[in-house]
Amino acid sequence: MTGQATDLGPDGAQAKAATLMEALPYLQRYAGRTFVVKYGGHAMGDEDAASAFARDVVLLKQVGIDPVVVHGGGPQIGAMLERLGHESEFVDGLRVTDETTAEIAEMVLSGAINKSIVARIQDAGGKAIGLSGKDGRLVQAKKLERTKRDPDSNIERVVDLGFVGEPETVDTAVIRTARDAGMIPVIAPVASGADGKTYNINADTMAGAIAGALGAARLLLLTDVTGVKDAHGELVPELSPADIERLTAEGTITGGMIPKLETCTAALDAGCEAAVILDGRVRHAMLLEFFTASGAGTLVRSQG
Numbered sequence: 001m002t003g004q005a006t007d008l009g010p011d012g013a014q015a016k017a018a019t020l021m022e023a024l025p026y027l028q029r030y031a032g033r034t035f036v037v038k039y040g041g042h043a044m045g046d047e048d049a050a051s052a053f054a055r056d057v058v059l060l061k062q063v064g065i066d067p068v069v070v071h072g073g074g075p076q077i078g079a080m081l082e083r084l085g086h087e088s089e090f091v092d093g094l095r096v097t098d099e100t101t102a103e104i105a106e107m108v109l110s111g112a113i114n115k116s117i118v119a120r121i122q123d124a125g126g127k128a129i130g131l132s133g134k135d136g137r138l139v140q141a142k143k144l145e146r147t148k149r150d151p152d153s154n155i156e157r158v159v160d161l162g163f164v165g166e167p168e169t170v171d172t173a174v175i176r177t178a179r180d181a182g183m184i185p186v187i188a189p190v191a192s193g194a195d196g197k198t199y200n201i202n203a204d205t206m207a208g209a210i211a212g213a214l215g216a217a218r219l220l221l222l223t224d225v226t227g228v229k230d231a232h233g234e235l236v237p238e239l240s241p242a243d244i245e246r247l248t249a250e251g252t253i254t255g256g257m258i259p260k261l262e263t264c265t266a267a268l269d270a271g272c273e274a275a276v277i278l279d280g281r282v283r284h285a286m287l288l289e290f291f292t293a294s295g296a297g298t299l300v301r302s303q304g
């Protein structure tokens with residue numbers, strides 16, 4: 001240790017110590033609390049980024065926080081569908097899912113992606129367990145009912161998205177069992193319905209439902225922007241559910257950001273303390289968010 005401090009020089013060593021000290025109040029505040037991290041397909045990036053993410057998760061666990069990872073894999077499902085010559089279409093950010101698509105989505109999410117995240121966490125020195133909504137009946141899905149207003153006739157029409165689901169019930173017992181065994185749960189957004197069918201669930205929605213059911217201290221949504229931007233393109237550091245409604249009505253929040261922020265509001269309503277939208281492409285974005293006074297990204301909480 002002495003040798004390393006000397007190598008850094010007295011100023012460098014002091015700066016390193018100051019960074020660690022800045023983290024102390026946050027380490028104390030969050031010890032024993034649960035953080036649900038949604039790791040999206042776009043945020044997965046390259047090998048180095050994926051390893052850095054895994055190391056961050058292991059660090060959280062090491063300092064006494066309970067991370068729960070819920071992952072996506074939209075681009076990876078798209079690539080596999082293309083390889084297999086199966087067409088894919090999105091409605092309002094959700095993939096229309098026929099029986100074959102559901103099968104392929106499960107293969108990619110619960111198979112390839114889930115296991116590679118588990119392996120990386122273990123390479124970084126953690127113990128991880130790969131799950132989907134099906135395991136231990138963590139999530140039971142129901143078919144997502146979606147309607148859309150026809151702009152010409154102004155009539156609400158039902159849009160059939162096939163086997164796209166939403167969580168109907170969440171039983172967190174399997175997560176608590178994993179946590180008590182010192183493991184980090186890594187969850188794929190796939191679940192069975194009461195009809196025994198496999199449902200494909202948007203990963204943000206899955207993460208929000210789990211964060212709400214766990215009463216998590218934070219729901220972290222890692223994406224490919226620095227956070228929510230206002231009408232001038234400036235980062236908004238903090239939002240309340242009322243701000244979200246206003247910015248959506250004004251047309252400042254669009255596309256994939258709409259379901260993401262709806263998820264934040266739903267998670268807060270269900271018992272999660274706060275949610276954060278942050279840039280998963282930035283190395284150690286999670287650590288900067290949790291352990292520095294300035295934070296990162298956009299914080300969503302009720303009092304605004």
Ligand SMILES: Nc1ncnc2c1ncn2[C@@H]1O[C@H](COP(=O)(O)OP(=O)(O)O)[C@@H](O)[C@H]1O
Nearest residue numbers: 040042223224225227228229252253254256257
């Ligand atoms: N007001 C806004 N602030 C930031 N991003 C926004 C906003 N409105 C729409 N977006 C879009 O939302 C996208 C993030 O949603 P999405 O692509 O679904 O993310 P992911 O694939 O990580 O789940 C951003 O890349 C951006 O294009």
Ligand SMILES: CC(=O)N[C@@H](CCC(=O)OP(=O)(O)O)C(=O)O
Nearest residue numbers: 040041072073074094095202203
């Ligand atoms: C219903 C639905 O759209 N499911 C998503 C599930 C994966 C996901 O949400 O992945 P990202 O977070 O990487 O976008 C899909 O099929 O792409």
